[in-house]
Amino acid sequence: MEPVGTRPRGAYLAWGLGAAVLAVVAVLALRAVAAEVRTPVELSPVPYTGSASCRPCHPDHYESWRRTFHRTMTQEASPESVVGDFSGGSFTFSGVTSRFLRDGERFFMETLDGNGRPSRQEVVRTVGSRRIQQYLTREGDKYIRLPIAWDIEQRSWFHLSGGFLDPDGSDFNGHRALWNANCIFCHNVKARPGYDWERRTFDSHVAELGIACEACHGPGDEHVARNALPLRRYYLHYSGAEDQSIVNPTRLDALRRIQVCGHCHGQRMPSPIDRIRQFLSEGDPYTAGENLSTYTRPLYRESHLEGVDVSLRFWKDGTPRLTAYEYQGLLMSKDFQKGGLTCQHCHSMHGGDPRGMITQEKRGPAACQECHPTTVARAAEHSRHREGSLGTDCYSCHMPKMAYGIMRIHPTHRIQNPDPSRAWRHDMPEACTLCHTDRSAKWAAQTLRRQQGQPPPEELPLDPAFEVAESVRTLLSGDVVQRAVAASALGDTRSATAQPLARLWAVPFLLQAMEDNYSSIRRMAWLSLESLVAKASAARPALGASAGQLPRFEPQASAEERARVVSRWREWWAALDKGDIPRPDPAVPLDAALEPIPAVVEQLLKKRAEHPAIQIGE
């Protein structure tokens, strides 16, 4: 028998030929892939595929997104998603007692229905999971946002009038809102309200509940299909080429990049306004990566929106004073206009702290380092503040906290140089006195000019109220957002005074603010007071012990109950040994016993009464 392969003739030639054919095929395939990858893909008609299809190829990005509050923005109600206490408790607001019940895996809220009658309404979806959680019930084709929400941080129920800026006595059902035509757009991926203008019914659908991958990266179906080919994936991995079948915001130009975020973090109106019909029936036509201005234009102070006083949402210099206007703030900033600063310079969608979607590093001066290395390196000299103090933190002066959003004051996203004259020119907060809370805006203007080696400002206000510490002036006489900013600043961790006892002077003014006719202001004043007392207690435990005996303040309790609690706290303050409490600057209207000077307080409150009552909703 002949052994196998005794004459392997031409074996090397065959191997060589095979290798050559393989090489030619590989090169041709690569060229074809490269050409296909370079071909632009029209993404708007591409179907959405859902975050689950992103997971196999992008497990790290999927996981980093999964832990964000974006993901849990809208969820079906379930024991996992519902964070409110539905164990049968109740909450009374404005004479209406609401109850919160659970039956197995179903959740119910007994409160007023749309007709103002008490009724048991099933919670079918949740909105929010970080600060507050709102609840949706279903009425036929409509999802209705219920007016009572859960405060996650305080672990308590509250009426939404305290989340927005509504004065006492507002309609209980004022925030009983239609989800299909409002929240649906920004709290989900590619919403389609499906409003039938003739039948007046909704057939709403979303690509995915919550804010998922495709909200920022565009529809993924084509991307998934094309990248089933390994050669394409490896070409993309190692060539660095851009994949045209999906949007990578970091590869967009600065404007398009901030528009991806601005789509939701920048309140807009359809453009032209008639396009609202398309929005309500087919949904927002914008797809990530497109020019947002094609379909909408951002709301500004001078924008006209029927039935809404848009100007209330902005400070008088045009700076947004509510959250969800960060896009406008950035558009107005020179750092964007001249430097191309984008949201992603500081915020990270896939890293850092999900609260704020920012890394710890970017919470400090490092955020500015990349573009302003010299200034950051000599921050103390630049800011004329002590080395290492909060005054050397870029945010303190250039992005002060002055935007109201869901029971908190947030940093403005209009990045500006501090200018104390804004206090009297535009009736708005200014950076210096948000930290130096016991100083007047006039003091800030004069000090700043002196530090800059310039002559004193000529345009100082004549109104004697501006001699008063700006935080006190605005807390008592400002409009509702000014008061909110002041109430928050008085207890904020960002302060010129590190000594806890030296900040206690604010207590009687905060007690005054706890009598405000807006529950949101009362809440912020109470939280500031609590914070000041807690910090001072560490320095003087006896103070904490006596304060610990006092009742907690509930900002939405009945007027009588609130008055009783405030009165107890006033008595406590009056009886407190204030010997070791440092006196603030004379700009704070306090007498020798550290009690507010009635005449000044009265005058400031009178000024406030001159402001018309305003209501600022979504």
Place this chain on the structure above:
Amino acid sequence: MTTQKKTESPAAEGRARVHARFGWTLLLVSLAFGMVMETLEGFRWAPLVRDAWMQRLWSLAHFHGAAFGLLNLIYVQWADTRALSESRRRSASRVLMLGSVAMPLGFLLGGIGHPEGDPSIGIFLAPVGGLLLLYPVAVQTIAAWRGQST
């Protein structure tokens, strides 16, 4: 036949020795690598535990390395099969060793510095190694079916 055996024996013995050395060495390296990896997993070494692709591909490298080490040791018995010509035996031996290294190496490299969701480009060595291994296995199978003893 006698002449043929005389001329083939020294080469066959040399080949058997080479495969014995190669097989034991590959087995030693693969088992040692596997032990190190299991220890790292046991101590939850973050770079390995957090990276599912690395963990999976390195496990495959360890497993295939050990398996091919054993295959080479088994091959020692058939290294001088008379059912194959000398040139075929020589090429089968070389390709077996090449494939035994290429496939585990492909898995090992595939787990290093890989992009998200895919092994690194080194993974292409794995299918190449797999194809190479088919060759000696195929010719040895044919030889076995032809019925000649070793």
